[in-house]
Amino acid sequence: MRHVYLVTLFVVVLAVSILGFRGTKFTSAPMDVFPEWAFPGMKHQPKPYSQGTSAFFADGRADRVPVAGTVQRGMLRENDHLNHGKNADGSFARGFPSDVTVDFKLLERGQDRYTIYCAPCHGNVGDGNGITKKYGMGATPSYHDDRLRKMPEGELFNTITLGKNTMFPYADKLVPADRWAVIAYVRALQRAQTGSTADVPGAHKSELGLK
Numbered sequence: 505m506r507h508v509y510l511v512t513l514f515v516v517v518l519a520v521s522i523l524g525f526r527g528t529k530f531t532s533a534p535m536d537v538f539p540e541w542a543f544p545g546m547k548h549q550p551k552p553y554s555q556g557t558s559a560f561f562a563d564g565r566a567d568r569v570p571v572a573g574t575v576q577r578g579m580l581r582e583n584d585h586l587n588h589g590k591n592a593d594g595s596f597a598r599g600f601p602s603d604v605t606v607d608f609k610l611l612e613r614g615q616d617r618y619t620i621y622c623a624p625c626h627g628n629v630g631d632g633n634g635i636t637k638k639y640g641m642g643a644t645p646s647y648h649d650d651r652l653r654k655m656p657e658g659e660l661f662n663t664i665t666l667g668k669n670t671m672f673p674y675a676d677k678l679v680p681a682d683r684w685a686v687i688a689y690v691r692a693l694q695r696a697q698t699g700s701t702a703d704v705p706g707a708h709k710s711e712l713g714l715k
């Protein structure tokens with residue numbers, strides 16, 4: 505029985521010592537575990553903070569404008585179609601960039617990435633009925649309407665790269681080559697829903713009773 509009192513006392517003391525100081529403003533500086541004299545230059549580094557001041561530059565600003573002639577990482581406009589889905593004039597490009605070969609291998613890669621990153625919302629056949637719909641995310645559009653069928657490939661690329669409204673960007677998960685693979689697969693999904701008997705290869709026509 506004595507132990508119960510001791511344990512209760514211990515718990516109370518522990519709770520008060522941890523929770524009791526919440527919100528308290530201390531007047532002295534916090535204890536320095538790694539003091540400057542023992543670790544010079546490690547903790548207190550002379551670094552500029554964003555939108556802070558700097559005594560180093562004549563204008564006193566820590567933020568600097570980019571050096572003339574330099575390009576921000578990922579913003580090289582060398583191959584606009586491949587990396588941005590755009591033409592040189594900034595409009596969305598149609599078709600696939602010349603560096604991308606649309607073949608079965610690309611479609612397989614596209615299917616693989618699509619199933620991981622897009623199908624949860626857009627559904628396995630691109631009808632917008634992914635698993636997230638069951639949990640209340642209702643605004644995912646189907647790919648099977650004329651607007652998205654006719655949308656330039658470059659605009660699809662742009663949506664994957666930057667996201668759109670409630671859809672997150674996927675630039676950090678899909679490198680440009682994978683984005684093109686996904687786009688090829690989205691095109692295949694769209695095509696699959698608009699097929700007609702004319703698309704059946706000659707050799708298989710008789711199996712379906714077609715002439």
Ligand code: HEC
Pocket residue numbers: 618621622623624625626636643644645652660663664668669670671672674686690
């Ligand atoms: C978390 C759910 C979610 C995932 C995952 C997702 N999307 Fe979306 N997507 C949306 C929603 C919601 C919209 C509608 C955005 C809007 O216009 O309000 C949308 C819109 C789109 C559109 C139409 C854009 C337009 O201009 O109308 C395309 C194309 C698209 N997504 C492609 C993709 C591709 C490709 C992937 C995979 C890389 C993907 N989405 C992954 C939720 C998602």
